[in-house]
Amino acid sequence: MSSSKKKTFLKKIVSLLSVVRGYNVLVLVIAQYLASIFIFSPEKSLRVVLFDIHLHFLILSTICVVSAGYIINNFYDIKVDKINRPIKTGIDNYIRQETRLTLYFVLNFIGCLFGLLVSFRAAVFFAVYIFAIWIYSHKLKKYPFIGLLSATIITILPFFVVFIHFKNFSKIIFVHAIFLFLVLMVRELIKDLENLKGAIANNYNTFSVAYGEKYTKNVCLVLLVFTIVPVIFLFNYPGIDDMRYYFYFAGLMLVFVAFYLMKSNSVKEYRRLHNLLKILLLLGVFSLVFLDTSLLLEKVIGSLN
Numbered sequence: 001m002s003s004s005k006k007k008t009f010l011k012k013i014v015s016l017l018s019v020v021r022g023y024n025v026l027v028l029v030i031a032q033y034l035a036s037i038f039i040f041s042p043e044k045s046l047r048v049v050l051f052d053i054h055l056h057f058l059i060l061s062t063i064c065v066v067s068a069g070y071i072i073n074n075f076y077d078i079k080v081d082k083i084n085r086p087i088k089t090g091i092d093n094y095i096r097q098e099t100r101l102t103l104y105f106v107l108n109f110i111g112c113l114f115g116l117l118v119s120f121r122a123a124v125f126f127a128v129y130i131f132a133i134w135i136y137s138h139k140l141k142k143y144p145f146i147g148l149l150s151a152t153i154i155t156i157l158p159f160f161v162v163f164i165h166f167k168n169f170s171k172i173i174f175v176h177a178i179f180l181f182l183v184l185m186v187r188e189l190i191k192d193l194e195n196l197k198g199a200i201a202n203n204y205n206t207f208s209v210a211y212g213e214k215y216t217k218n219v220c221l222v223l224l225v226f227t228i229v230p231v232i233f234l235f236n237y238p239g240i241d242d243m244r245y246y247f248y249f250a251g252l253m254l255v256f257v258a259f260y261l262m263k264s265n266s267v268k269e270y271r272r273l274h275n276l277l278k279i280l281l282l283l284g285v286f287s288l289v290f291l292d293t294s295l296l297l298e299k300v301i302g303s304l305n
Contacts, residue, residue, distance in 0.1 A: 015094035019074050020067035027282055028066060032059050032162050034288040039173055040166035057114045058165055061126050062158045064111030069133035069154075071104040076137045083198035084267075118165075125161055132157075144210040148192070152185045172237055179230040180284075183254075186223050187277040189216055190261070194270035217261055224258050246287035253280050 017023075037049050049055065074081070074092060081089045108130050116123040136154055141147040156177065163173060192199075192208045193216055199206045208216045231247050257273055264270055 011094045015091050018088060018091045019071055019095060019100060021070045024070070025063055025066055027285060028158060029059055029063060031285040031288075032062065032158065034285060035159060036162055036166065038288045039176065040163055054118045055162070055165060057117045058122065058161055061111045061114040061118075061122070062161070064107040064114065065126050065130055065133070066158065068104045068107035068111065068130070069137070071100050071107070072134055073137040075101065075104075079202050080195065080198035080204065083201055084195045122161065129154075129157060142204045142206070144205060144207040148185065148188055148207050151188050152181060155184050156181060172234070175230045175233050175237075179227060179234070180281075182223050182227045182230070183277060183281065186220050186257070187274060187281075189220050189223075190270055190273050190277065192216065193264075194267055194274055197267070213265070220261055221258055224254050227254060242290035243287050246284060246290070250280060250284070 036052075036055055037046065075097070078089070081092075111130070112123050112126050115126040132150070132154055136147070136150045140150045159177070189207060192206050193213060195206070196208050196213070198204075199209050207219075211219075228251075231251060234247060235244060253276065257276060260269070261273055264273065
């Protein structure tokens with residue numbers, strides 16, 4: 001392969017990873033595995049969870065369907081992204097639109113197929129999820145409150161399928177979900193502020209367009225205050241162990257976000273806040289390992305035995 005062909009191939013790989021948001025998908029997969037081990041199946045050994053073929057099929061389905069979701073979202077947002085993310089749009093364009101749409105249908109088909117290998121209900125779940133992503137990308141995201149709510153629900157739904165798989169309906173899972181839901185909603189609102197210019201140019205009636213920057217910031221503040229409730233509950237939960245340090249850090253980070261948001265008025269500042277919340281969520285994923293350090297030791301010893 002000549003050097004020019006190698007460069008073209010590498011550009012297409014980078015473009016593909018950009019279109020399907022490879023980083024986001026990787027973090028989601030890690031989060032699903034860690035949640036499966038430490039939250040959804042605390043009594044099962046590490047070996048049992050890692051050799052659960054149905055879990056792997058569900059996560060493979062998630063990879064395919066979520067990647068396809070980013071492709072279709074990119075397709076409908078191409079005009080907005082040219083304004084809000086010109087560099088990313090340039091990288092994405094190394095792969096033709098026709099190729100991306102073909103990949104969209106192939107990934108969705110493979111995702112449903114993996115779901116069917118688990119059960120008919122799993123396949124139906126992913127089919128509904130595919131439709132939900134499409135209707136959000138095509139229609140719902142253009143409406144203020146519905147767009148905000150549906151974006152947050154779509155983000156958190158991949159955990160729901162793993163949660164159902166393990167049939168673990170403990171209270172701590174719901175509290176974690178509430179905290180995650182609130183932080184994700186704040187992130188979506190800040191992303192909305194970040195993309196305000198492109199939304200106005202393309203007649204998207206998003207939350208910040210409909211209600212203005214000041215009102216959007218106030219809603220963010222209210223949601224940030226509400227995050228205190230699940231955090232207080234989790235602090236009183238005996239099995240939280242060393243994960244409490246993550247929530248100490250999260251509390252400080254969210255206070256900083258609140259104060260910085262009030263003085264922010266530029267795309268650069270909103271993007272900075274958006275990235276801070278992404279880092280906070282990423283740290284939350286890896287902090288699941290410390291949810292119960294004795295449980296971690298038991299799982300490792302159990303797998304060795």
